[in-house]
Amino acid sequence: MAVTLRDVARAAGVSPATASRALSAPDLVAPERRELVRRVARELGYRPNRAARELITGRSGHLCLVVPDLENPFFSAVAKAVQARARAAGHAVVVADAEEDPLLEAELVTHLGAQADGVLLCSPRMSPDDLAEVAADDRPLLLVNREAAGLPSVVIDNRDGVRQAVRHLHALGHRRVAYAGGPPGSWSDARRREGLVGDLAAQLPGLDVVDLGAHAPVFAGGVAAADLALAAGATAVLAHNDLMALGLLDRLRTRGVRVPDDVSVVGFDDAPVATLVTPALTTVAAPLARLGRTAVDLLLDPPRTDAPARVALPVELVVRASTAPPAAPAT
Amino acid sequence: MAVTLRDVARAAGVSPATASRALSAPDLVAPERRELVRRVARELGYRPNRAARELITGRSGHLCLVVPDLENPFFSAVAKAVQARARAAGHAVVVADAEEDPLLEAELVTHLGAQADGVLLCSPRMSPDDLAEVAADDRPLLLVNREAAGLPSVVIDNRDGVRQAVRHLHALGHRRVAYAGGPPGSWSDARRREGLVGDLAAQLPGLDVVDLGAHAPVFAGGVAAADLALAAGATAVLAHNDLMALGLLDRLRTRGVRVPDDVSVVGFDDAPVATLVTPALTTVAAPLARLGRTAVDLLLDPPRTDAPARVALPVELVVRASTAPPAAPAT
DNA sequence: CGGCGTGCTGAAATCGCATTCATCGCGGAC
DNA sequence: GTCCGCGATGAATGCGATTTCAGCACGCCG
Numbered sequence: 001m002a003v004t005l006r007d008v009a010r011a012a013g014v015s016p017a018t019a020s021r022a023l024s025a026p027d028l029v030a031p032e033r034r035e036l037v038r039r040v041a042r043e044l045g046y047r048p049n050r051a052a053r054e055l056i057t058g059r060s061g062h063l064c065l066v067v068p069d070l071e072n073p074f075f076s077a078v079a080k081a082v083q084a085r086a087r088a089a090g091h092a093v094v095v096a097d098a099e100e101d102p103l104l105e106a107e108l109v110t111h112l113g114a115q116a117d118g119v120l121l122c123s124p125r126m127s128p129d130d131l132a133e134v135a136a137d138d139r140p141l142l143l144v145n146r147e148a149a150g151l152p153s154v155v156i157d158n159r160d161g162v163r164q165a166v167r168h169l170h171a172l173g174h175r176r177v178a179y180a181g182g183p184p185g186s187w188s189d190a191r192r193r194e195g196l197v198g199d200l201a202a203q204l205p206g207l208d209v210v211d212l213g214a215h216a217p218v219f220a221g222g223v224a225a226a227d228l229a230l231a232a233g234a235t236a237v238l239a240h241n242d243l244m245a246l247g248l249l250d251r252l253r254t255r256g257v258r259v260p261d262d263v264s265v266v267g268f269d270d271a272p273v274a275t276l277v278t279p280a281l282t283t284v285a286a287p288l289a290r291l292g293r294t295a296v297d298l299l300l301d302p303p304r305t306d307a308p309a310r311v312a313l314p315v316e317l318v319v320r321a322s323t324a325p326p327a328a329p330a331t
Numbered sequence: 332m333a334v335t336l337r338d339v340a341r342a343a344g345v346s347p348a349t350a351s352r353a354l355s356a357p358d359l360v361a362p363e364r365r366e367l368v369r370r371v372a373r374e375l376g377y378r379p380n381r382a383a384r385e386l387i388t389g390r391s392g393h394l395c396l397v398v399p400d401l402e403n404p405f406f407s408a409v410a411k412a413v414q415a416r417a418r419a420a421g422h423a424v425v426v427a428d429a430e431e432d433p434l435l436e437a438e439l440v441t442h443l444g445a446q447a448d449g450v451l452l453c454s455p456r457m458s459p460d461d462l463a464e465v466a467a468d469d470r471p472l473l474l475v476n477r478e479a480a481g482l483p484s485v486v487i488d489n490r491d492g493v494r495q496a497v498r499h500l501h502a503l504g505h506r507r508v509a510y511a512g513g514p515p516g517s518w519s520d521a522r523r524r525e526g527l528v529g530d531l532a533a534q535l536p537g538l539d540v541v542d543l544g545a546h547a548p549v550f551a552g553g554v555a556a557a558d559l560a561l562a563a564g565a566t567a568v569l570a571h572n573d574l575m576a577l578g579l580l581d582r583l584r585t586r587g588v589r590v591p592d593d594v595s596v597v598g599f600d601d602a603p604v605a606t607l608v609t610p611a612l613t614t615v616a617a618p619l620a621r622l623g624r625t626a627v628d629l630l631l632d633p634p635r636t637d638a639p640a641r642v643a644l645p646v647e648l649v650v651r652a653s654t655a656p657p658a659a660p661a662t
Numbered sequence: 663c664g665g666c667g668t669g670c671t672g673a674a675a676t677c678g679c680a681t682t683c684a685t686c687g688c689g690g691a692c
Numbered sequence: 693g694t695c696c697g698c699g700a701t702g703a704a705t706g707c708g709a710t711t712t713c714a715g716c717a718c719g720c721c722g
Contacts, residue, residue: 002445004708015672020710030670050446051391052708054382055677062425070411071603073402080401083428092443094393095426097414112423114333115381219607246607253609272402273604276550276577278584335678346702351680361700383678386707668718675712682705691696 003044012040023048054115063091063299064116066108068123070097073271074241074288078122078144081292089300091117102126109134113141118299120144123188142299144291146187152308154295156315158191161284163200164317165238165266168282170204173325174236174264178210180225180248182217182240189214189240192268210234215244222247230255235263235326242267242274245281249322260324270318279321287313334375343371354379385446394422394630395447397439399454401428404602405572405619409453409475412623420631422448433457440465444472449630451475454519473630475622477518483639485626487646489522492615494531495648496569496597499613501535504656505567505595509541511556511579513548513571520545520571523599541565546575553578561586566594566657573598573605576612580653591655601649610652618644 009019014037021028022037029037040046054060063086067075083093096112098105102125113119118140124131131148135141143153162179169177179196182189196209212228215221222244229237229248239245245267249259257263259279267274270285290313303309340350345368352359353368360368371377385391394417398406414424427443429436433456444450449471455462462479466472474484493510500508510527513520527540543559546552553575560568560579570576576598580590588594590610598605601616621644634640 002708005710006708016709017672017674017711018670021671024710028670033670047442047445049386049708051382051385052677053710055380055386055679055708056710058677060382070414071404071407073404073407076402076404076407079426080428083401083426084430087427092425092427094423095410095414096418096423097411099415111378114378243607250607250609273607276574276581276604277608278581333678336680337678347679348681348702348704349700352701355680359700364700380678383707384680386678386709387680389707664722666719666721668720669716671714671716673712673714676710677708679707680705683703685702686700688698689696690698692694 002049003046005046005048008037008041008044008046011044012037059117060115061091062116063093063118063120063296064109064113065093065095065120066098066105066112066122066124067095068098068100068105068125070095072243073273074269074286075122077271077288078292078295081289082120082296083292085293085296089296091296091300098125100125102130106130106134109141110137113137113139118142120295120299121146125185140299140302142295144295147310150308152298152302152310154291154298154311154313155188155191156286156291156313158188158315159195161268161286161315161317162192162195162238164315165268165284166196166200166207166209167204168317168319168323169236169238169264169266170207172236172264172323175206175326176208176210176232176234176236178212178225178229178232178234178237180212180222180229180237180239180244181214182221182244184214186217186240192240212237215240217241218243219247219250222249223251226251226255229263230257236266236323237263238266238268240268242269242271242281242283245283245322246273246277249277249279249281260322262327264323264326266317266323274318275320282320282323283318285316285318287315333380334377336377336379339368339372339375339377342375343368390448391446392422393447394424394449394451394627395440395444396424396426396451397429397436397443397453397455398426399429399431399436399456401426403574404604405600405617406453408602408619409623409626412620413451413627416624416627420627422627422631429456431456433461437461437465440472441468444468444470449473451626451630452477456516471630471633473626475626478641481639483629483633483641485622485629485642485644486519486522487617487622487644489519489646490526492599492617492646492648493523493526493569495646496599496615497527497531497538497540498535499648499650499654500567500569500595500597501538503567503595503654506537506657507539507541507563507565507567509543509556509560509563509565509568511543511553511560511568511570511575512545513552513575515545517548517571523571543568546571548572549574550578550581553580554582557582557586560594561588567597567654568594569597569599571599573600573602573612573614576614576653577604577608580608580610580612591653593658595654595657597648597654605649606651613651613654614649616647616649618646 009016022034096108122144147153267281267283274281340347353365427439453475478484598612598614605612
């Protein structure tokens with residue numbers, strides 16, 4: 001069987017209590033004894049039993065990460081970073097795929113989260129009410145890529161992202177820019193739309209933003225949006241995410257429209273795939289790894305303020321080959 | 332605090348022993364009492380403490396999945412399926428990213444795997460010796476996408492995959508086909524190379540297979556291989572995986588070579604990205620989801636044979652737009 | 663010299679649950 | 693009528709660690 005703390009204690013000629021202290025509260029035990037115990041433990045290959053420790057301390061050493069779709073490059077990037085940071089902090093990560101289902105999402109949080117030290121809830125699809133419900137558990141909960149009243153969160157600066165993209169297009173000479181939106185109800189899509197209105201139009205003379213409506217945030221959604229963009233006479237299209245931008249690229253090519261010569265396309269997220277296509281995608285790069293790391297840090301030791309922490313990470317436009325001045329520049 | 336089994340027992344007016352049995356060994360307790368306990372448990376929102384249960388049963392309800400890179404679409408697809416199947420079987424999944432590092436891989440297996448009910452080791456980078464070492468733990472271990480002596484495994488039929496691809500190219504009229512290999516030491520790459528030699532050449536008259544050597548299994552590796560393929564005068568290139576195929580596509584386009592008109596390209600894996608590019612990639616589709624599901628099933632209840640189980644899953648060529656007859660057909 | 667704080671140590675309790683063992687009541691067999 | 697067996701139940705034990713609590717020796721102060 002596995003070697004237990006009692007074995008170590010016996011081999012070292014001390015009581016289990018002392019052995020325990022030597023390993024997890026070193027300054028409570030006399031130096032030479034402490035070193036003896038540690039050496040014996042190492043030699044015996046002692047490995048503390050997580051379950052036993054959890055039972056008494058109440059901490060499992062597990063974090064729970066819930067994402068809508070593990071296969072989506074956005075979430076796998078976040079998951080990778082979360083996993084790495086958690087490991088550095090001595091935590092394992094239990095990851096759960098909610099399959100884009102709000103109900104399953106809620107169940108996963110309550111079931112899996114119940115016996116974890118904290119829950120990272122990524123882009124939750126569930127309603128604010130359900131969110132409040134699952135957050136009622138005493139387990140620490142942190143929202144990633146979404147904000148909600150009373151809950152700590154880490155997001156990216158969506159508004160600034162679209163602004164950077166639109167400024168870039170305007171600077172290139174585009175005057176009629178289309179936005180291919182994400183799914184209805186998406187929190188991040190709502191934020192991005194906010195960036196399109198307001199003072200932006202005032203700052204950019206002659207700019208005309210046309211809304212292409214809501215689409216599934218996948219390749220097919222981009223395909224559908226492409227036709228709308230052409231019909232609207234836009235010379236540039238900003239997509240809700242990179243997958244949609246890829247769909248735009250594909251459909252435009254099929255219809256004989258050259259990118260970027262005839263129409264410019266901008267994505268969002270800077271998923272790895274953005275560099276794998278031709279033309280390489282100009283896109284708003286979200287700091288996905290940093291998002292994951294920050295989330296873990298914030299969950300593991302939250303700031304000691306009374307209001308829940310809200311962090312927004314900066315984004316940065318990455319200009320590649322899918323944007324260029326329009327064929328017939330305005331002015 | 333959380334509601335414990337004692338609370339349920341007290342509320343139901345029975346002993347903790349009976350309460351325990353009513354929930355986890357229902358036929359040992361009288362029907363009306365059993366239903367009473369279960370109802371009370373439900374009303375109180377009782378949720379068994381995993382740590383306490385693990386401490387006594389030795390089973391944690393956790394599976395451990397170790398992959399080289401979570402961001403690689405191959406592994407995120409497997410991870411998604413593993414997670415889904417494990418949940419259906421009442422298990423949570425602890426996922427660990429080994430960052431392509433054999434040492435870290437070994438450490439993760441021993442550390443994380445020690446307190447899991449089993450370990451799924453995906454495409455392990457570590458040496459056969461280290462593999463045997465970590466497998467020496469009594470925890471069930473199952474290899475995914477690699478075989479090793481004495482260990483159970485689930486793989487895809489790599490040899491048949493390249494054979495299907497080559498037959499396809501030969502049928503189109505290609506006679507000079509290049510193989511852009513994966514990293515040296517890759518188990519799956521070795522299997523794929525096996526498919527290229529042997530009786531295949533005998534069956535396909537006039538076929539000439541040229542080996543482009545080893546490459547990093549990423550976009551850049553494909554770029555490098557593209558120039559080699561052109562220099563070798565191949566009219567078709569089979570890539571070790573889809574990422575490399577995308578690199579080939581990109582480089583060929585850059586050099587003014589049209590795909591599939593001038594050169595055909597075939598990928599491997601059928602990663603989601605294969606359909607997102609232009610031309611859509613002809614590729615050998617590996618049943619990634621099935622791979623993950625089978626792995627979980629085999630780990631959770633292994634066949635009662637003495638030899639460790641070895642399963643090979645069939646693959647299927649998916650013909651898309653990146654392959655066509657060569658410009659100047661042989662014969 | 664007595665008393666008290668201090669620094670270490672060990673015995674024992676505890677966490678929540680599963681499980682063994684003993685008990686009890688009851689019906690059927692002899 | 694007695695005894696055996698069986699089904700149902702509760703008391704008690706233990707899983708492996710942490711953590712109180714008490715005890716012990718020692719040194720210092722009064």
